[in-house]
Amino acid sequence: MKKLIMTFLIFFIFSSLLISQNKNYKGAELRTKQYFKYGRFEVRMKSVQVEGTLSTFFTYFDGTPDDPWSSTKWNEIDIEILGRYSNSAQWNVITSGSTNHVRSEITDFNPHTDFHIYGFEWTNQYIAWFIDGKEVYRQTGNHVLTVTRPQKIMMNIWLPQYPDWVGKFNPITLPAFAYYDWVSYSSYTPGAGNNGTNNNFTFQWKDEFTTEDKDRWERATHTWTGNNVNFIKENIAFQDGMMILCLTDATNIGYVDKVSPKLLWARTSAGKITAIFSEVVDKQTAESKGNYFIPGLEISSVKLLGDGRTIVLDCPSLNLNSNYNLLLQRGVKDIAVPSNDSQLQNILVIKSEPLQFPLKINVGGENYQTYIKNQIYRADSTEYGYNEGSKASTQDPISNTEEDPVYQSEINGVVKYYIRVPNGRYFVRLLFSENYFTEEGKRIFDVYAESKLIFDNFDIFKESGNKKALIKIIPTVEVHDELLELHFASEIQRTLLNGIVIDYLGPTKVENENSYxxxxxxxxxxxxxxxxxxxxxxxxxxxxxxxxxxxxxxxxxxxxxxxxxxxxxxxxxxxxxxxxxxxxxxxxxxxxxxxxxxxxxxxxxxxxx
Known part of the structure; x- marks a missing residue:
């Protein structure tokens, strides 16, 4: 789960089974009947590619006859994949009174477009997470020692009520499906195992989901405050050797798609228009120019990107100062069986507003001198901004700078920062000030630029002390998709960012070879x-x-x-x-x-x- 606010939310998850709440959307949850204490837990899954959604695999203590559940006994280990991101997965450990133990792990693939193996090892000394068999993150703090209660294995798909965390949900993206190929469990047997780290785990079982094992699994029927869906049994399907969790409206439940693909939005950039569909679409029909029409503008080609939803329409004569409408014709098919065809649709194309360089952003604050104010990033409507995190500030003076207001305000817990830029090379400076902790080792995180690790185990206080400005330089960042992405991944405590300064250095080598x-x-x-x-x-x-x-x-x-x-x-x-x-x-x-x-x-x- 996510952040301190989520600890309050999750309090309700299993303590109050609010079956009577008739919500507009329906999700699903499958859980084991058996409890497990320690072990290696793995799943091969493909998550939902819809903003506002969550696809999960986790273990959770929901009470036993001899040890009833209470919030003071919280034990949970999470793998959660947010539908809003195309290159990350989230890990977390939740315990009673815990501080933040969440990490957003960057991936070199899109979790929503193919199957990958996710897992974690839970022992009395550490909890470690794995992707495709490789360990990517480990927690060994004192909180790990409190995760001692037996837990059930669970998988669910739902709609959190917190758009700052999961993004803004659009109902026309339903139905959506998360696919689970198999789940396996190995017990913790240090010194005597046959798999896992140092062969300290012993294989016990693997469910390939060829059929529903009702002795092992049960379908949940509950909800909780902060969840916009009811879990219903009908939204779990066993088909084609997979277990499928369905996210639907209240009418069209189950593993069925009768909805036509629609355009969510479209926006201009130099010489092209980028648009996104409500669901994955068929490549051949999506790339047919005849399925689109823009009055007053010729479309030279259409390309469907790797996410299966985004199209790029090349329009060499596009004028960034002009207004355009994009008309979708009948004929673009989705990948449902049987497929659904797009219907006539007319949307206004959003005009981009190119940023000027050098670009200075007061992250967490308002306009200040040559710095522009911060904002939340929306793919359909903004040129820059952050995803996740909350504002924090201090009135105390900041040393080593004459720009105190920039360093006094911050986004705490930031995961992503996006800036729309022309393809090219950029000189990036990240501005930090540790305004809370007064000793090293209390806040440590990693910083990525364009999916490349730039600063590993970064500790602001260790480098600059308390309430002292620190600038970290990234000499060259190459952008090839017109979106400069910064990613922040926590090691200990929450990430933070105070400011960003970006200078344009010029085209990349590839663009130069193309006669730029x-x-x-x-x-x-x-x-x-x-x-x-x-x-x-x-x-x-x-x-x-x-x-x-x-x-x-x-x-x-x-x-x-x-x-x-x-x-x-x-x-x-x-x-x-x-x-x-x-x-x-x-x-x-x-x-x-x-x-x-x-x-x-x-x-x-x-x-x-």
């Missing part, structure tokens, strides 16, 4: 390392106003010079290793930055003073 005009290129400084002065040569493809900047290794701007209007061709700037006040800088690694009309370049240098 670079506009600016810089050479390595000489001499390097240097003492006294160093020269930087750069070439302009056209006359341009040029700025020269230097940043220290912490991302702080230490020198800036406006070089004015320079002519096309070779140019040069000399830097004497001084700061903005004309004082000599200390020895170290610095980044020099040349900014032209349409492009910037950055390189690293070494100063020896």
């Amino acid at each position: 005009d670079y506009g600016l290129s810089i050479s390595q400084n000489f001499p390097n390392p240097f003492n006294g002065a160093t020269n930087i040569n750069f070439n302009l493809n056209e006359s341009s106003q040029v700025k020269f900047k230097v940043y220290d290794f912490l991302g702080r701007e230490v020198y800036s010079e406006n070089l004015g209007l320079l002519n096309k061709g070779n140019n040069n700037v000399t830097w004497n290793g001084i700061n903005l006040k004309g004082m000599n800088l200390s020895s170290g690694v610095y980044f020099y930055f040349v900014e032209g009309k349409n492009r910037s370049e950055i390189k690293k240098l070494i100063l020896l003073n």
Whole structure:
């Protein structure tokens, strides 16, 4: 489950079986009749690709005749996959009075488009999670020692009432289905097993779901406060060697799809329109140009992306300042058996509002000087923003900066930050301040950019102390899908982010090979390392106003010079290793930055003073 607020929500899950609540949507839950204490638990599953939904595999103590359930006895171990994300899964351990033990694990695949094996090992010393047999995360804190009560194995699909966590649900995305290929259990037998870590687990059983084993499993029929569905028995199907959990409306229940695919939204970008369907659609019919019409605009091609729902319509003559309507014709099929065809639909295409660089975002705060305010990211309507987390702030002064308001506010528990950008290379600075903890080891998390691990086991306090500005530099981030994605994964306690600064560096190598005009290129400084002065040569493809900047290794701007209007061709700037006040800088690694009309370049240098 998710966050401290979720601990309150989950209090109701099994303690109050509110069968009488007649909710508009129906989900499903399958659980074992038997309890298990310790072991290796695995599932091969494919989750639901619908924003606002949750597909799960977990163990939970719901009380025994000799040990009745109460909130003070909470024991739960979770694998949860949010339908809003295409590249992550979530782990959590919930205990009585627990602090945050949740981690959002980035994946190198889309959990919703294919089957993968997820699992966890639960012992009296650790709880570890696995993807496709590889351990990806482990918890060993004191809270693990309190997970001692026997638990049932459970799987469910539901609609949490918390859009800040799971995203905004749209009813036209129903029905939706989560597929479970098999579940297995191995008991914990340290020193005497046949599988798992160090062969400390002994295989007990594996259910392939060829039929329903009613001696092992039972279908749940309950709900709870904070859950927008009732669990019903009819929404569990055993078919084609799988167990299928169904998420439906109150009328069309069970494993059946009679709903036509619809367009949820469409939006412009340079030379194309991107749109998304309500469900996975057939590739051949989805890529047929004849199934779409845009008045006043020619569609040169249509491509269905890997998620099976998103289409990109190439429109070379598209004008970003114009308004467009996208008309869906009859003929796009979904993948149901039998299939459903799209019906006539007319939607207004959302106009994008390209961001300007350098881009500065006051994460957690409002507009401040050259920083723009933070916002929640919506794929259909915003150019940037965060997913998950809550705002926090302090009025205490922040040292090592003159931009206190940026570092005084934060998003605590952030998982994703998205920025719509043109494809290219970017110089990214992340701004942090540890305003709560006063010793190292209390908050540790990982930071990813475009799915690549950038900062591992990052501890803000360890690097900068309390209430002190810290800037972390990512020298180059390449974006190939017009969306710069930052991912934050907790190791200990909640993640946080105070600010973001992004500079555009220019096109990627791929774009250059496609005859993209670079506009600016810089050479390595000489001499390097240097003492006294160093020269930087750069070439302009056209006359341009040029700025020269230097940043220290912490991302702080230490020198800036406006070089004015320079002519096309070779140019040069000399830097004497001084700061903005004309004082000599200390020895170290610095980044020099040349900014032209349409492009910037950055390189690293070494100063020896």
